Amino acid sequence: MPETVMLPADFADAPISLWRRGLNFVVSVAAIGAVVLVLLPLGAVFGYLIYKGIGSINWAFLTQIPKPPGEAGGGMANAIAGSVYILMIASSMGVPLGIGAGIYLSEYGRGTRFGNLIRFTADVLNGVPSIIVGIVAYGLVVLSQGHFSALAGGVALAIMMVPTITRTTEEMLLLVPQAVREAAYGLGVSRWRTTLSITLRTATSGVITGVMLAFARVAGETAPLLFTAFGNQYWNWKMNQPTAALSLQIFTYAISPFDEWHRQAWAGALILIVLIVASVGAVRLVASRGMLKGAN
Amino acid sequence: MANRALGAPRLTGPQPVSEQAVTAGTRSEVQGLIHAGDSRRADAAFFYAMLACGFSVLAIVGLIVYELVTKSGLSWHAFGLKFFFRSEWDPVNDQYGALPFVYGTVVSSILALIIAVPLAIGVAVYITEMSPRWLRGALAFTTELLAAIPSVIYGLWAIFVLVPLLRQYVQPWLAKYLSWTGLFDGPPYGIGMLAAGIILAIMVVPIISSITREVMTAVPQQQREAVLALGATRWEMIRTGVLRNARAGIMGGVILGLGRALGETMAVTMVIGNRPEIARSLFAPGYTMASVIANEFSEATGDLYLSALVEVGLALFIVTIIVNILAQFLVWTVTRGTPARSHA
Numbered sequence: 001m002p003e004t005v006m007l008p009a010d011f012a013d014a015p016i017s018l019w020r021r022g023l024n025f026v027v028s029v030a031a032i033g034a035v036v037l038v039l040l041p042l043g044a045v046f047g048y049l050i051y052k053g054i055g056s057i058n059w060a061f062l063t064q065i066p067k068p069p070g071e072a073g074g075g076m077a078n079a080i081a082g083s084v085y086i087l088m089i090a091s092s093m094g095v096p097l098g099i100g101a102g103i104y105l106s107e108y109g110r111g112t113r114f115g116n117l118i119r120f121t122a123d124v125l126n127g128v129p130s131i132i133v134g135i136v137a138y139g140l141v142v143l144s145q146g147h148f149s150a151l152a153g154g155v156a157l158a159i160m161m162v163p164t165i166t167r168t169t170e171e172m173l174l175l176v177p178q179a180v181r182e183a184a185y186g187l188g189v190s191r192w193r194t195t196l197s198i199t200l201r202t203a204t205s206g207v208i209t210g211v212m213l214a215f216a217r218v219a220g221e222t223a224p225l226l227f228t229a230f231g232n233q234y235w236n237w238k239m240n241q242p243t244a245a246l247s248l249q250i251f252t253y254a255i256s257p258f259d260e261w262h263r264q265a266w267a268g269a270l271i272l273i274v275l276i277v278a279s280v281g282a283v284r285l286v287a288s289r290g291m292l293k294g295a296n
Numbered sequence: 297m298a299n300r301a302l303g304a305p306r307l308t309g310p311q312p313v314s315e316q317a318v319t320a321g322t323r324s325e326v327q328g329l330i331h332a333g334d335s336r337r338a339d340a341a342f343f344y345a346m347l348a349c350g351f352s353v354l355a356i357v358g359l360i361v362y363e364l365v366t367k368s369g370l371s372w373h374a375f376g377l378k379f380f381f382r383s384e385w386d387p388v389n390d391q392y393g394a395l396p397f398v399y400g401t402v403v404s405s406i407l408a409l410i411i412a413v414p415l416a417i418g419v420a421v422y423i424t425e426m427s428p429r430w431l432r433g434a435l436a437f438t439t440e441l442l443a444a445i446p447s448v449i450y451g452l453w454a455i456f457v458l459v460p461l462l463r464q465y466v467q468p469w470l471a472k473y474l475s476w477t478g479l480f481d482g483p484p485y486g487i488g489m490l491a492a493g494i495i496l497a498i499m500v501v502p503i504i505s506s507i508t509r510e511v512m513t514a515v516p517q518q519q520r521e522a523v524l525a526l527g528a529t530r531w532e533m534i535r536t537g538v539l540r541n542a543r544a545g546i547m548g549g550v551i552l553g554l555g556r557a558l559g560e561t562m563a564v565t566m567v568i569g570n571r572p573e574i575a576r577s578l579f580a581p582g583y584t585m586a587s588v589i590a591n592e593f594s595e596a597t598g599d600l601y602l603s604a605l606v607e608v609g610l611a612l613f614i615v616t617i618i619v620n621i622l623a624q625f626l627v628w629t630v631t632r633g634t635p636a637r638s639h640a
Contacts, residue, residue, distance in 0.1 A: 129561065131612075
């Protein structure tokens, strides 16, 4: 459907009129203004995070558990560890499931009706609000276990990781040329070995990027943890017990009336951002090195 | 007519490749992958394992629907469709109506779109059509970075930076000049619908602008050249040559942003004031569907209370699904046939 360009009559005016030139100028300025207005909050968020956060991070903050309300000192050590713990549980479930589903879509489900259905469902799942995922994890895990738990938080985050990983894995595997697979078959490599050791390995860098995208997306999630992991003022390493998480702790402290807790909320937020950026950056670096090795 | 130059006809057929023909390095790599014998069983097992993973995606969505529908049954039977038109929310007397939450969700999201859409389109226009090439990638990356900041950190920033700013400067100004509209009335708390709308706008700008950029780059270059050749200024070229061709996709991006705004929980919960009331003024505190679940779910004691909250969740789920599907369809109508995404 080639859409023809509508041609306003005034285009034909030979010298560009002052009005048209003026409008052009105004719109250009407005576009630059929009860019500035959008970058402003970004700068403000990062600026405040660093300004408020740096001063509050100290050894106690990184090594101690929270003190009772109103008392100075204490830290978020248990929340930092809890976040890492919950994310490990989530990744151990979400990553294999997501990659598996991606492999199915690109290697077996190409063009089939079932494949399209799964692809569509994954896109739908991607749009489900995180709080809804929390309700479902509550119903599935918390109710059957009888109490809030790290496992429930992990399940909620895993559900959120799956669609992102599935879709990026699929896209990355589709980029691998068919000839690579055929070469492997030609040498007598079985189909499953080809998929795992040739196709998936060729696409490693892209797949890891997808995994990290999903990881970064859920690392700061708070809503699905509210009534699954629930939070905890003390250390916990049991899968079936309530567990602290950095994002939950930031939320609790931010809406509390204590200045000391506000200060720690900023520090926690800075740590959270640093954790997200560092983990994504580190893995991308490793992945790009691995990719180079695989190509040679 | 045998040609002697070809030599004697080969009688032996293809010779088996000798062991030495494959270089040592390649051989060891490949041999690791080749196992003698039949791989049919292993292949079938692998296929079923991957199928199970794919099926799990379906199962997850199925479970979400199942959980929401069964757990909200109690409230559905008690109040029926009227649940969404009642405005009292009284856990003590077990009376529940979701109207204030629906209102808060809709108003805060629309407010967010009103602020975000012009900004997002402006950013997209600047990045794709105006910015010097060297700035393009950096700007695109930076706006995308806005999407990577966790919701709870936006909330934290909003509580301690945005809300005081609104309370001290913006709201008194709005009240002074625009209070006749009725939208900017009442005491300037800072916290309230306006703060929620602004923080939501900041969060949806990157979504809308990245989709807009994607559909704008999908518009063929010839369109631009043709319009310019007719003597159009740059803005006329963008308007008639680019935006008009990309409008369905831009609409898709806007709707995708709406989907995100409707389901956004933490940042809104932290600044909207959390009061189940319907007020005309944007200064007044409100409540959204997502935030009522976030605040009250873990404390909901009665069965009917919990069920009412899940029903709010079910409604939110259905709306966001419809919105997202619509958005994907619109984006697809513009970008189909063009290479997936071109990072500027």
